[in-house]
Amino acid sequence: MTATLEHVQSGTAVSLSGVSKVFGQGRGAVVALDGVDLKVAPGEFVCLLGASGCGKTTLLNLVAGLDAPTGGEIELNTSRPAVMFQEAALMPWLTAARNIELPLRLAGFGKADRQAKVAELLDLVRLSGAGHKRPHELSGGMRQRVALARSLAATQRVRGSDAPALLLMDEPFAALDAITRDVLQGELLRVYERTSTAVLFVTHDVREAVRLGQRVVLLSSRPGRVVQEWSTQDSGSEGLVEQITARLREVISTHAKS
Structure with a gap:
C-alpha cells in the first residue's frame, strides 16, 4: 500500500537546482553531490533512494541548513525544516x-x-x-x-x-527490528495522511521507499546525481520494487566498474 496523492498541493516546498557538495580541497577533495535537481511539492512524500555513501544524508543536511552547498541553489518555501x-x-x-x-x-x-x-x-x-x-x-x-x-x-x-511544513527523515527505522519497522512504516503513513506535511525520506530500502513514497528518486553512487524517479501510482508495488531494484543494481555495478 502506498500513500495517496490527495493532499499534494501546487507549488514547491523545496527546490534544489544544480546543487553540488565538495568536501575538502585539492587532491583530497571528495565530490559528494554533483548537479542535483530535485523539487518536493507541499504535502508530497518523496523517498530518496540510493546505495550507502551516495550522498543521501549530505543532501538532507543541505536542505536542513546544517551545511551549505558548494554550488547550486536551494530554495525553501516552508517553515524551518524539522529533522528526524x-x-x-x-x-x-x-x-x-x-x-x-x-x-x-x-x-x-x-x-x-x-x-x-x-x-x-x-x-x-x-x-x-x-x-x-x-x-x-x-x-x-x-x-x-x-x-x-x-x-x-x-x-x-x-x-x-x-x-507549509517540511519533515526530513534520515533512515529513521533502519535500526529497528523488522516487525517494529513494519508497524512504524504504517504509523508514519497514518500520521502523514492526517497532516499536510511534506516529507523527504532517505532510505536504502527499495520496499520501504515504494511503500511510503508517492515518488521515489534514485541517486547514483558517488558523486550523487538524480538518475531516475518513479511515481508509486504507475504500477503494482511488487513490479515497481523489482524495476527499481534492477535499476539500483545497475547503478551500483556501473560505479564498481568505473
Missing part, C-alpha cells in the same frame, strides 16, 4: 511529553498552547498514556514515535504562519 534521524536522540532526563514540548517552547508557544499541542501529538502517534515516561522506560519503537511527534512539533509556528 536514525537514532531518536531524545533528552534522557526529560519525559516523552517534555521532549515533544521543547521545540514548542523554543518557538515561543505559551504554556497552555504547548500542553494542548503535546497532548494532540501524543495522541497522533498513539502514545497518549506514555507522556510521563522517560526514554529509558520506552521501547525502541516508542522512542521513535516520540521523536516523530517532536519533529512534527518542530514544524509548528506561532501566530498561524501559512508556510
Whole structure:
C-alpha cells in the first residue's frame, strides 16, 4: 500500500537546482553531490533512494541548513525544516511529553498552547498514556514515535504562519527490528495522511521507499546525481520494487566498474 496523492498541493516546498557538495580541497577533495535537481511539492512524500555513501544524508543536511552547498541553489518555501534521524536522540532526563514540548517552547508557544499541542501529538502517534515516561522506560519503537511527534512539533509556528511544513527523515527505522519497522512504516503513513506535511525520506530500502513514497528518486553512487524517479501510482508495488531494484543494481555495478 502506498500513500495517496490527495493532499499534494501546487507549488514547491523545496527546490534544489544544480546543487553540488565538495568536501575538502585539492587532491583530497571528495565530490559528494554533483548537479542535483530535485523539487518536493507541499504535502508530497518523496523517498530518496540510493546505495550507502551516495550522498543521501549530505543532501538532507543541505536542505536542513546544517551545511551549505558548494554550488547550486536551494530554495525553501516552508517553515524551518524539522529533522528526524536514525537514532531518536531524545533528552534522557526529560519525559516523552517534555521532549515533544521543547521545540514548542523554543518557538515561543505559551504554556497552555504547548500542553494542548503535546497532548494532540501524543495522541497522533498513539502514545497518549506514555507522556510521563522517560526514554529509558520506552521501547525502541516508542522512542521513535516520540521523536516523530517532536519533529512534527518542530514544524509548528506561532501566530498561524501559512508556510507549509517540511519533515526530513534520515533512515529513521533502519535500526529497528523488522516487525517494529513494519508497524512504524504504517504509523508514519497514518500520521502523514492526517497532516499536510511534506516529507523527504532517505532510505536504502527499495520496499520501504515504494511503500511510503508517492515518488521515489534514485541517486547514483558517488558523486550523487538524480538518475531516475518513479511515481508509486504507475504500477503494482511488487513490479515497481523489482524495476527499481534492477535499476539500483545497475547503478551500483556501473560505479564498481568505473
